Amino acid sequence: MAGASPTRNWRRSSAEMWGLGYNAALVATGAGLLGAAAGITGTFLVLRKRALVSDAIAHATLPGIALAFLVMVAFGGEGRSLAGLLFGSALSAWLGLLCVGWLTHATRLSEDAAIGAVLSVFFGFGILLLTVIQSLNVGRQAGLETFLLGSTAGMLYSDALTIAVGGGLATLAALVLRRPMLTAAFDPGYAVATGLDVRRVDLAMMGLIMAVTVIGIKIVGLVLIVAMVILPPVTARFWSNRVDRVVLIAGVMGGLTGLLGALISASAPNLPTGPIIVLTGSAGFFVSLMIAPRRGVLAALLARHRYQRRVHLRQGLLALAHGHPVYERFTLRLLSRAGLANPDGTATDKGRAAAARALLDESRWQILRADPAQEIAASHYDGLRPIETVLTPDQIAQIDTRLAPRPLT
Amino acid sequence: MIGAEFVALSLPPILIGCLAAIACAIPGNFLLLRRQALIGDAISHVVLPGIVIGFLVSRQVSTWPMMLGAGGAALVAVLLIEVVRRAGKLEPGAAMGVVFSTMFAGGVLLLEQSDTSSVHLDVQHALYGNLESLIWLDATGWASLFDMQALAGLPPELPRMAITCLIVTGVTALLWRPLKLSTFDEGFARALGLPVRALSLALVIMAAMAAVAAFDAVGSIIVIAMFICPPAAARLMTDRLGQQVGLSVVFAAISAVTGYVLAGYGPLWLGFDNSVSAAGMIATMSGLILALAAGFGPRRAPRIA
Numbered sequence: 001m002a003g004a005s006p007t008r009n010w011r012r013s014s015a016e017m018w019g020l021g022y023n024a025a026l027v028a029t030g031a032g033l034l035g036a037a038a039g040i041t042g043t044f045l046v047l048r049k050r051a052l053v054s055d056a057i058a059h060a061t062l063p064g065i066a067l068a069f070l071v072m073v074a075f076g077g078e079g080r081s082l083a084g085l086l087f088g089s090a091l092s093a094w095l096g097l098l099c100v101g102w103l104t105h106a107t108r109l110s111e112d113a114a115i116g117a118v119l120s121v122f123f124g125f126g127i128l129l130l131t132v133i134q135s136l137n138v139g140r141q142a143g144l145e146t147f148l149l150g151s152t153a154g155m156l157y158s159d160a161l162t163i164a165v166g167g168g169l170a171t172l173a174a175l176v177l178r179r180p181m182l183t184a185a186f187d188p189g190y191a192v193a194t195g196l197d198v199r200r201v202d203l204a205m206m207g208l209i210m211a212v213t214v215i216g217i218k219i220v221g222l223v224l225i226v227a228m229v230i231l232p233p234v235t236a237r238f239w240s241n242r243v244d245r246v247v248l249i250a251g252v253m254g255g256l257t258g259l260l261g262a263l264i265s266a267s268a269p270n271l272p273t274g275p276i277i278v279l280t281g282s283a284g285f286f287v288s289l290m291i292a293p294r295r296g297v298l299a300a301l302l303a304r305h306r307y308q309r310r311v312h313l314r315q316g317l318l319a320l321a322h323g324h325p326v327y328e329r330f331t332l333r334l335l336s337r338a339g340l341a342n343p344d345g346t347a348t349d350k351g352r353a354a355a356a357r358a359l360l361d362e363s364r365w366q367i368l369r370a371d372p373a374q375e376i377a378a379s380h381y382d383g384l385r386p387i388e389t390v391l392t393p394d395q396i397a398q399i400d401t402r403l404a405p406r407p408l409t
Numbered sequence: 410m411i412g413a414e415f416v417a418l419s420l421p422p423i424l425i426g427c428l429a430a431i432a433c434a435i436p437g438n439f440l441l442l443r444r445q446a447l448i449g450d451a452i453s454h455v456v457l458p459g460i461v462i463g464f465l466v467s468r469q470v471s472t473w474p475m476m477l478g479a480g481g482a483a484l485v486a487v488l489l490i491e492v493v494r495r496a497g498k499l500e501p502g503a504a505m506g507v508v509f510s511t512m513f514a515g516g517v518l519l520l521e522q523s524d525t526s527s528v529h530l531d532v533q534h535a536l537y538g539n540l541e542s543l544i545w546l547d548a549t550g551w552a553s554l555f556d557m558q559a560l561a562g563l564p565p566e567l568p569r570m571a572i573t574c575l576i577v578t579g580v581t582a583l584l585w586r587p588l589k590l591s592t593f594d595e596g597f598a599r600a601l602g603l604p605v606r607a608l609s610l611a612l613v614i615m616a617a618m619a620a621v622a623a624f625d626a627v628g629s630i631i632v633i634a635m636f637i638c639p640p641a642a643a644r645l646m647t648d649r650l651g652q653q654v655g656l657s658v659v660f661a662a663i664s665a666v667t668g669y670v671l672a673g674y675g676p677l678w679l680g681f682d683n684s685v686s687a688a689g690m691i692a693t694m695s696g697l698i699l700a701l702a703a704g705f706g707p708r709r710a711p712r713i714a
Contacts, residue, residue: 051503052447103641107709112502113446113641117699120450120634124692127537127630128672128685135676135683148536149517223454223536224517227510234503270521275514282511289497297496 024266026160027152027219031277032259033167034216038225039232039254040174041208043247046233047185052115053100053206055226058213059119060096061089062126062222065147066133073136082159082218085147086166090214096122097206150221150274152262159218166215171251174208178247181205186243219262220274228254231281238292257281309334310384314358316340320347321359361387364399417548421564422540423669426631426691428570429623430661432577433635436616438654441640442592447505448487448613449636452620453629454509455486457535458516459621465523472565476621483617486512537688538628540669543567566626573622577615581654584611589650628688635661638695645706664695 045051068088072079096118103114130144183191184201191198209229216225236249261277290297316331317340325345326332335341340351347355364387369378380390387396433449440446456479463478486508494504547553547562554560581588591598591608599605620632643656668691673684703709 046500046503049500049502051500051506055450055506103703105711107645107703107706108711109641109644109703110444110446112444113441113637116446116450116633116637117641117696120630120637120692121696121699124630124634124689125696126689128689128693131683131686131689132676135681135685224510224514226506227514230503230506230510234497234499234507237499238497272517272521275517275521278510278514279518282507282514285507285511289493295498300496 023155023157023160024152024262026157026164027155027273028259028262028266030160030164030167030258031219031262031273032255033164033171034212034219035167035228035232035258035277036251036255037167037170037174037208038212038216038228039236039250039252039257040171040178040247041205041212042229042254043233043236043243043250044181044185044205045209045229046237047243048205050111051230052112052226053097054209054213054229056096056100056115056119056122057093057206057210058217058222058225059126060099060122061093061214061217062123062147063129064088064090064092064095064126065144065217066126066129067092069133069144070129080143082156082162085144086162086214086218089147089217090210092122093210093214097210146221147217148221148223149272150217150219150224152219152265152273155218163215163218166211170208170211170215173211174251177201177204177208182243182247220277224274224278227278227281228258231278231285232257235281235285235288238288238295253281253284257284313338314384317351317355317358318362320351321355360403363403364396367399367402413548413550416551416553417546418544419669419673420548421545421567422543422687423666425543425564425566425570425626426540426665426669426687427662428567428574429619429627429631430635430639430665430691430695431658432570432574432619433616433623433632434639434657434661435577435581435654436612436619437636438640438643438650438657439588439592439612440616440636441644442650443609443612445501445613446637446641447502449616449620450633451486451490451505451509452483452617453624453632453636455482455512455516456621456624456629458482458512458519460535461516461519461523465519472569472625476625479621479624480617482512483621484614487613487617534628535624536628537630537686538624538626540627540631540687540691541673541684543626570622570626573619577619580611580615584608588612627691630688630692634692634695635664638692638699639664642695642699642702642706645702645709648708660695660698664691664698668692668694 042054045054065085065088068085069079071088072081072084099118100111100114103109103117104111133144180196180201181204183194183196184198188198191201212229213225216228220228232250232254233246235253236246239249240246257280258277261280262273264280265271265273265276288296293299312331313334316326316335319326320341326335326341327345332341332345335351336343339348340354341347365381368374368387369381371378377390437449440448459479459482460475462482463475466478467474490504490508493499493507494501497504543564543566545563547559549559587598587603587608590601591603591605595605616636623632639657639660640653642660643653646656647653669687671694672687672690676684
C-alpha cells in the first residue's frame, strides 16, 4: 500500500527531532495541529448533534481528488500536486455538503439518510473515477488510493509543510470563531437576537470541518478522518460540564492524539499512521469512559454502591430503633463494621443512639410531609437526607413540639 | 452481446449484484424508517476487522470463518454502540462514529501487522469487492443453464447470495406485521405485547447477514449504497410501506443491472479499452435514481411539522 520507497523522499536533515527524520517530525507536528483544529471544531459539530455529517464530507472528497488529478493530467501536469488534489477534494466535499442539505430540507428524508446516501454515492463515484484513472494508463500511477487510508510513507517535504501550515491555520480559525460557534450551537434564538447570523456561523463551522477533513485525508485517510472530529469532543465531554473547558480539552486531546499517534506510527514499521492516530484517540475515549469523575462508568458504579450502602444503613438503623434485630446479611455487615450492631443482629450502645437519631429524623420528616404548607421543603424527602439540611433549627424546634412522645427501645 | 460470452462473463455478476442489492435494500427500508439508516454504514465498516480476525483464527482464506468473523464483528459493533451510547450519554451518531472508526482502524492495523500479504485479503477488496471476477467458466451458452455439470461450476457467491436473499425476504414476509407496527408506533406495539427489542435486534441481525454476504461478493460500497439509496428513493414515491419495499427492490435491481452493464460496456462504447469499477457504477446509479426521486417523486415534500 505504501509508496515506492519511503527513504527516497525522506529529506534527512540535521534538525532531527525525537530521533526521527525531519519529515516525520514535521508530519507529527502537522498531525498535532490538525488534531487540535479537528477537536475544537468537532466540539461544535457534536454539540449540534450532527457528528456524522463529517463522515459524509470525508467520503465526498474522493471524486474531487480523482477529478482534480484528471484535470491536472489533462493540462499536462503530473497530477500529484497535493494542493491541487486538496482543492479538488474541497470542491466535491462542498458539493456533498450541499446535497446533504438539499436532501434534508427539500425532501422528507431525515439527515441520517441523507448522510448515508451522499456518503455512499460520492464514494462509489470516486472509486469509479479511480478505476477510470487506472484504465487511462497514463504511466504515472497516481497512488490516489493512499487517500483512502492515509499514508505518510514517501510523503514529500512540501506535502508535510502544506499539512502543518493548514492545520495551524485551521486551529487558529477555530479559536477565533469559537465564541459565535458556541452561541449558535447552544442557543440559536439568543444568537439571532444578539445580531449573529446563525446561517453564516453554521456555514463557517461546516467550512472549518471541511478544511480539517481535506487537510487530514492525506495523513489519516478519508475513511477514518471522522474519528478525529468526533473522538476528542466526546472524550472531553467526560471531564467537564462547562463548554469552554470542553472546547479546550477537546483541542488539547485532539492535538495530543495526532502528535502521539504520528510519533508511535513512525517508531516502528507496519504501524499505519491513520489507524494508529484513531486508535490512540479511542484509547483516550475508552479510558475516559471508565475513569472520568462523575460521568465515567466507574464513578457511576461507585455512586450506586455508596447510595446502596446508605439506604441499607438507614433502613437497618430504623429497624433497630423499632427493636427488630437485623437479619439481612449485607445490612448486618454494614452495621457491625460501623460498630452499630452485634453479630446476632441486636444493637450496640452506639447503635441504639444512632438508631434513635435516625428514628427522630424520620419522625420529623413525617410531620413535615403531613403538613400541606411545607410541601416544598417536604419534596426534599428521599428517605436518606437529614432534615437539618433542609430546615433551620427554629423550624425543627417547632416540629419537635408536635412530636408525640414515644418510648425508644 | 447476448451469447455464450454474456452467459459466462456477465450473467453471474449481474445476478449476484441484483441479489446483493435486493438483500440489502429490504432491511434498509425498515432501518430508514426507524432513523437507523447509518447502522448499515457502521456494519459495513466493521466487517473488515471481522474478516481479518476470522482469517487470523482459521489461518486460511476460506469463506466460512471470515463470514463468521464478519457477522460476529457486526453484532459486537451493534452492542458496543448501544453500550457507548448509554454509558457515555452520547447521541447515536457520535456513538456510531466512535465505535465503527475504532473497529475499522483496528482492522487495518491487524491487517498490516499480520502476514497477509501472500493471500488475497486487502482493504481495497473489502471496500469495493470484485464483482467482475465472479465469472462462470463452465458456461458455453444459454443451454448451460440447464446443464447440471456446468451449473456446478457456478461461482459459489451466487447460490450463497440467493440463499441470503431468500432468507431476508422470507423473514421480512414472516415478521411483516410486527415489524411494520413496531417501526411506525413502537409504544403501541409494546402495548400489544410484541417483543419490540427482539424485533429490533432481529432487524439488525438480518441487516448484518445481508451486509456480510453481500460484502463478500460485491464489497462494502454497494452494501452501504443499497441499504440507503433505493429505500430512500422509494420513500419519496409512496406513502404505503408495501409499495415502498416493492419499489426499493425494483430500484435496487435497476441500479445493479444498469450499473454493471454501464461499467462493463459503457467505456467500450465510448472507445476505451478497459471497463470501470462495477461497484462504483452501481452505487452511482442508485444515487442517480435517488436524485431523480428527490427532484420529481410524488411524495418528496417534507412533512409540515
